[in-house]
Amino acid sequence: MSAVRLESVSKHWGASHAVDRISFETRSGQFIVLLGPSGCGKSTTLRLIAGLETTAGGHIFIGDREVTSLPPAKRNVSMVFQSYALFPHLSVAENILFGLKVRGVNVGERQERLTQVADLLSLDSLLDRKPSQLSGGQQQRVALGRAIIARTPVCLMDEPLSNLDAQLRSEMRSEIRALQQKLGITMVYVTHDQTEAMSMADQVILMRDGRIEQDAAPAELYHRPASVFAARFIGTPPMNVVALANAGDAAGGAVIRGSTTVIDALPGEGRLLGIRPEDIVIGATGVAGTVEYLDYLGADSIVKCRVGDELLLVRTPGKFHGVPGDVVHMEWNPASQHFFDAASGRRIDTLDTVARAAA
């Protein structure tokens, strides 16, 4: 059964299309992440699902019910806001219980559910405090508590971790994921942070300029990016995407523009090569390049090399022993090469690459 389904949903602000005819579907109990840079329409999409914005076109289904024109309260969803949206004058317990009181749930059950949620989120000792007396992470938990106590099948989250420090963020990441799996709820989660998307999601919907760039599982997003944009959005440092040219010799094939080593049998003109920095190995043979810049990060180093007219980033383990100006050779497995159409930016899958990916 699909938990959330969007069919050609649009939203305009004046002449600009915040969300432009997007469609996707997610199964019940999935963790789905709407990912993209600022202004890509991911938050708007979430607010459309919540009913906080009205659609300009299309249909939204939650469960098997069409909710396109229903008010937020009737959609049977809960939501965690980026700024938490806690009621500042109410205690933690009152904040969490707010929705249950509105719906007239009786006192006994209210208390029982509160105890359960407080236990789940380790909020027991904080129930009488006001939000202003809590740390950011604790406020986050309270907002989470207010969302899950409603026991709605779908929970929406709008960049819930963006106000926390890095340490806390990674803790909360695994906690939210564990909670979602424990409760079996469908989570629709908005973020601009690809790490959050990769580590939490069952399904990632990568958005750009109000459209869906790619809708796939994290592994597929990483291994088979559908476009240059998707390729460069996932991974740090981002994938190298360099222009190819036809090899000058009779055999044909492709070279990185300005270099001579053939890297693919098909003509290079009009194609781009994508290769992840972590897939490149610096060794004795392969494509020659000149070191331009070094970044030592501890566990590994990022080496920026010039190859012909292009620059390649290489992630190499430990400390790289070399100085700018050194000539190095780079090798990679042909299976980790990605090709994109230079004009459209879309992925080009030859039979060869499909076969290799399947192998």
Added chain:
Amino acid sequence: MNRFSVHIHGWLLLLPAAVLLVLFTHYPVVATLYHSFFSTPRGSVPPVWVGLENYRQMIDDPVFWQALTNNLWFAVGTIPLSIALALLMAIWVNGKIQGRSFLRLAYFTPTVLPMIAVANIWLFFYTPQYGLLEQITGFLGWPSHNWLGSRDTALACLIAVAVWKEAGFFMIFYLAALQQIPPNLNEAGAIEGAGRWYFFRRITFPLLMPTTLFVLVNAVINAFRLIDHVVVMTRGGPDNTTSLLLYYVYEVGFKYWDSAYAAALTMVLLLGLALLAIAQFAFFERRTHYQ
């Protein structure tokens, strides 16, 4: 620079404001208190110490009691109504409606107008025979009524003017406070299924408490120091039914030239206001959430 000269610097910076404050606020209060214990000097007769005589006279003064009663009714009539109206108008013009700026301006206009001008406009509304109110009631075929000249309606007429003037002013404070409430609280409420009234009662109104307290203290003070409208519209009449405390102080001091008694009246008024303000803060402080 040593400590001593730092202190001198500080005091010098404070001096202009302090001088003005002492000269026009603190000294007058102390002087008034001092004079209230003496008799009024008349011609060559110098003031003599009379102790609490002026205050004793007040207890036996029926006009004082009437002014006080009038003033209490005036307060009861203006304060809750103007605050409630202010809140309603603020909520309305805070919404997404057409011509919102124009409405805000319209509501605020009475505050911008000088008190005397306001009183004159309303004097025309209330004028017997050809005033606006008379023309409307006449058109509806109702009997003619002298609104400001009647013992039954004069005070109510003043209350109406005061509410009209105050509500727009208080609205500005409520509007500012409403705009401080993050919109996503509203959205969180909407997702939880809270209706408008429920949300207002449990979230908006409690969050506006600091503003309500501030507005309330101001409304009380304003109710007890209103004089301009009385001077222009009724001069305390008919038969003292619209004589408010400050107007009575003015009459005693500058019409009957009994400055000592006026001083005593002023002290009572000041003390009353101070007590009221303290009581309001004490009462509401615990019920108010400051962000």
